Amino acid sequence: MPPRIYLDNAATSWPKPERVYRAVDDYQRRLGAPAGRGTYAEASETERLVSSCRQRLSRFVGGSEPRRVIFTYNGTDSLNLVLHGVLRPGDHVVTSVCEHNSVLRPLRFLAEHRGIETTYVPCDSRGQVDPDQFRQALRPATRLFALVHGSNVTGAIQPVAEVGRIAAEQGLLYLVDAAQTLGYWPVDVKPLGCHYLAAPGHKGLLGPLGTGLLYVADGAEEYLQPQRQGGTGTRSDEDVQPASLPDRYESGNLNVPGIVGLEAGLTHLAETDLSHEAARLAELTRALLAGLADLPGVTVYGPPAEAPRLPVVSLNVAGFAPQELAALLDAQWSIQSRAGIHCAPRMHAALGTAPQGTLRLSLGHFTTSDDVSAAIAAITDVASST
Ligand SMILES: Cc1ncc(COP(=O)(O)O)c(C=O)c1O
Known part of the structure; x- marks a missing residue:
């Protein structure tokens, strides 16, 4: 595993x-x-x-x-x-x-x-x-x-x-x-x-x-x-x-x-340089968004990389329900994500993602660039299989 x-x-x-x-x-x-x-x-x-x-x-x-x-x-x-x-x-x-x-x-x-x-x-x-x-x-x-x-x-x-x-x-x-x-x-x-x-x-x-x-x-x-x-x-x-x-x-x-x-x-x-940490997470988010952009059948929601944003990325892959995608990422790559509405039901009408919601990848203080590369590679693999 x-x-x-x-x-x-x-x-x-x-x-x-x-x-x-x-x-x-x-x-x-x-x-x-x-x-x-x-x-x-x-x-x-x-x-x-x-x-x-x-x-x-x-x-x-x-x-x-x-x-x-x-x-x-x-x-x-x-x-x-x-x-x-x-x-x-x-x-x-x-x-x-x-x-x-x-x-x-x-x-x-x-x-x-x-x-x-x-x-x-x-x-x-x-x-x-x-x-x-x-x-x-x-x-x-x-x-x-x-x-x-x-x-x-x-x-x-x-x-x-x-x-x-x-x-x-x-x-x-x-x-x-x-x-x-x-x-x-x-x-x-x-x-x-x-x-x-x-x-x-x-x-x-x-x-x-x-x-x-x-x-x-x-x-x-x-x-x-x-x-x-x-x-x-x-x-x-x-x-x-x-x-x-x-x-x-x-x-x-x-x-x-x-x-x-x-x-x-x-x-x-x-004991952490928080502005350095924020820049590190912004860079990882930019890399994730860039890696997902232009993948066939992949739609990413939310603000672009250069807008004020958190390291939280929602997406969908055509042909997969978010829950199905999350289960696949977990089973094949041990990538643990979240699928569905994320307890924000009114948001999805605005994004056009109701009723199934999205797959969410959210980075944290211990996320590495290898973790982000693994997520990009896995979603690229899934998207190219459709
Ligand atoms: C925007 C927002 N508000 C409130 C909460 C609720 O926080 P907690 O899970 O600590 O109750 C969450 C949790 O995900 C959240 O994302």
């Missing part, structure tokens, strides 16, 4: 840096204590690691204070906290057709149960949103803009700062889904002008599954109701949920093994 070529990094990154495995193992064996709930040495060290992770995350997103970083369990959890915690009956939301089901499904639920209305602004054939569409969709009841920073289908980077300026001008709340960008693309909450930034810890940040974060900008907690209440290890004599951050939104024991692993992932990124 050829070695595993993992090109499903948009789902979760793999492998993780060695220090991530070691940190999780060390925590589990040596510390094993809850965070923020004890005074013995292991509990204090655990708390120190969790605080360090919070500080690193705050710096990583350009945050004003570490307490504004809320630990969640994945990107979906962060997005749900904002959508359920902010929206009230009668509110109107403007979002885009490029969103993940982690935004679309809570909005659908809230439409059915809380009378929330949503406008989905379109994208062009390359998956790009026009910020002016957000302005055109405004209504008197509009309360929130929600926009994905980078698409998990096409890799397109959206004009999040421009949309943020419209939100600020109109006095609206603004949620940015940075699931695909954090760790791969510069993210700074201040120029983005967002009130809430949601992201997983297990993709570009290289932490384990079960980690996520929500950054709550200065004062934005005022509009965000906690969705869960419970023990925080603070003010335990009171049965009311603490108002202070991050306790207001962090009830129950945290996923400490995951957070300790995420801390190690962030340490790895701190």
